[in-house]
Every structure is written in structure tokens, then in C-alpha cells.
Amino acid sequence: MIDPHAPRYSEAFSRLLSVMNDLREKCPWDRKQTLESLRYLTIEEVHELSEAILQQDFDEIKKELGDVLLHLVFYSKIADEKGAFDIADVINALCEKLIARHPHVYGAEANQTASESSADEIRANWEKIKAAEKAQAQQAGAPLPSVLDGVPISLPNLVKAMRIQEKARGVGFDWEKIEQVWEKVQEELAEFSQHCTPEGTPTELVAAEEEFGDLLFALVNYARFAGINPENALAKTNQKFTYRFQYIERKADQEGRSISQLSLEEMNRFWEEAKNEPQAR
Incomplete structure (x- = not known):
């Protein structure tokens, strides 16, 4: 277990913040960066981390985690310069969110709830808590929230399909049995086939594309029920x-x-x- 009070962690983080200050002050390239200019670089770094994880290369995972951490500190540094927030605000907000969304760990009945809850139940409760938070925000004058608001538009569509389905499941909108999902896959495959010749050539490209999308969405749903991460x-x-x-x-x-x-x-x-x-x- 990581000892949060061990000096090596606070010293390492303080060193990173000092390096970030130096780079922002003294390096022309770092000085000219903005939130927008870093965005695509961050996406690239996350993909490189994903690749290292797939390869189970722990040396590369360590390196790529460092690159992602640099970007988190970089964004916070830029925001601090604009008077918006700093890295401490980011960390504290994260801690508050994690504590609020884990009542089975931090709540009044923490020990009992954590031992009796399954991972699926905890995930579903997480989504319900997020929905309640959005409802409170609406009461404060925010726009009408949607359960799906937390799914980024820029996510790769395979990942997005799974996250949409997980969000819907969190409020009870889901199939009851995996057999039903498999039947849906067969149904979508049959509908796609209606727009193709016996040899498999699409006869109506626009319609075939739409049905193919439905088929992919159903396959992602089946993978979710089967415990398979379709992106992986x-x-x-x-x-x-x-x-x-x-x-x-x-x-x-x-x-x-x-x-x-x-x-x-x-x-x-x-x-x-x-x-x-x-x-x-």
C-alpha cells in the first residue's frame, strides 16, 4: 500500500511543479503553449499509454504515465496563470468527487455496504449519484441535464458506444439477459443483410451503412454483457x-x-x- 505521508511522494511532486515553473518561464516552446495547442498532444500521449498497456511494457507504461502527468500539470499551470484554478484545486476537487461517489467506502454504512455490494451495483450507484448531482445543478439554474452528458463527443466511437450503454444501464435502461442481446445482434445482422446482394455487396449504401452501425452497436452491447471490452x-x-x-x-x-x-x-x-x-x- 502507498504511504501517502511518505516524503518521497511529496518531494517528487514538488520537483515536478518546480520543473514546470522553469519550463514555462524559460523555454520558448513551453511558454507559447495554450490549452488548445496541448489538446491534440494530450490525445496522442493517451493513445501511446494505451498502446504500452496493451503490450504490457511496464517501462513504457511508466514513461507514458509521466507524459500524461506532465500534461495535467501543464493545463493546471496555464489555468493558474489565468486565475482560474491550480493543481491543488484539481486534486482536491477530484478527492471530493471520489468520496461523494463512494458511499460504500466513506458513508455511514461503509464497511457493511462495501462488503455486500457487487462491482456492477457500485457502478450503477455511481451513475445514480452523478445523475443526482446534475439534477441539483439544474435546480441551481443549469440547463436540463442528460444521463449521457458525461460521454465526450470526441471519444472514439467504439468506446463512445460502450460508454453510452453503460450510462443508460446506470438508470435501469438495459437488457435483462445476455440472450436478449444476442437475439438483437442476429436481428441487426438480418436487417443489414436485406440491403446486400447474396454475394454481400450493398445494394443501398446509405441504408446499409445505417444498418451496419446498428449491428456494431448491438455487438458492443453483447461484448459489454459478456465482459469483453470491445476497444481492447x-x-x-x-x-x-x-x-x-x-x-x-x-x-x-x-x-x-x-x-x-x-x-x-x-x-x-x-x-x-x-x-x-x-x-x-
Whole structure:
């Protein structure tokens, strides 16, 4: 367990804040950065962290976590310069939110509730607490809140689909059994097929695209019920395909050819070889 009072943590964080102050004052590149200019760099850093996690490379995970942490401190530094908030405000607001949304840990019946609640029940309660917070904000004059307001517009759509479904589940709008979800997948597949020829060519592209979206959404729903993270599943498949394809490229190079000079039969033979490689599984 991390000792929150150990000097090494406060010293390390203080050192980071000092470095941030120096960079903002003395480095031309850091000095010119804004919230907007950092945004896309932050997205890139988070994707690099995600890739390191998929590869289970703890050295890279440590490095990428540092890069993400730098961005959090950077945003807070810029906000502090504008008189909006500082990093302490960020951390304290986070702590208050976590405490408020974990009554099974910090509430009056903490010990009993935490031991009796399942992870799904705790997740559902989290969403209910968030909904109550938004209702209070509305009473204070904020616009009509939606359960789905917390899903960022810029999320990758596969992740967004799962988060939308999780949010809806939090207020009770969900299927009761996984069998029902699988039936929905079959239904959407049949509807998509109606817009394709027997060979699989779309006959009405716009309609086929809409039905394909419905099919993907249903598959994400099924994955959620099955305990599969669809984003992780697809990322691992991309990784697997990339390794096998690059195996074909390496084999072609060893024969003094480019991959485009291989016949499809040769590509398929090397592909089958690649499937036996441990890295490709």
C-alpha cells in the first residue's frame, strides 16, 4: 500500500511543479503553449499509454504515465496563470468527487455496504449519484441535464458506444439477459443483410451503412454483457494482424522481393506460417 505521508511522494511532486515553473518561464516552446495547442498532444500521449498497456511494457507504461502527468500539470499551470484554478484545486476537487461517489467506502454504512455490494451495483450507484448531482445543478439554474452528458463527443466511437450503454444501464435502461442481446445482434445482422446482394455487396449504401452501425452497436452491447471490452478486443486484433502482415513483408524481403511482388497464394502461405508465431497469437 502507498504511504501517502511518505516524503518521497511529496518531494517528487514538488520537483515536478518546480520543473514546470522553469519550463514555462524559460523555454520558448513551453511558454507559447495554450490549452488548445496541448489538446491534440494530450490525445496522442493517451493513445501511446494505451498502446504500452496493451503490450504490457511496464517501462513504457511508466514513461507514458509521466507524459500524461506532465500534461495535467501543464493545463493546471496555464489555468493558474489565468486565475482560474491550480493543481491543488484539481486534486482536491477530484478527492471530493471520489468520496461523494463512494458511499460504500466513506458513508455511514461503509464497511457493511462495501462488503455486500457487487462491482456492477457500485457502478450503477455511481451513475445514480452523478445523475443526482446534475439534477441539483439544474435546480441551481443549469440547463436540463442528460444521463449521457458525461460521454465526450470526441471519444472514439467504439468506446463512445460502450460508454453510452453503460450510462443508460446506470438508470435501469438495459437488457435483462445476455440472450436478449444476442437475439438483437442476429436481428441487426438480418436487417443489414436485406440491403446486400447474396454475394454481400450493398445494394443501398446509405441504408446499409445505417444498418451496419446498428449491428456494431448491438455487438458492443453483447461484448459489454459478456465482459469483453470491445476497444481492447479490436486493438489486440489490429496488433495481431499487423504482426502477421509484417511477417509477410519480412519473408518477401528475405527473398529479395517486395510484398507487392508476391502472389496471393504466397502471401496466404506466409500468413499461415505467421499464425504459428507466439507473437501473432
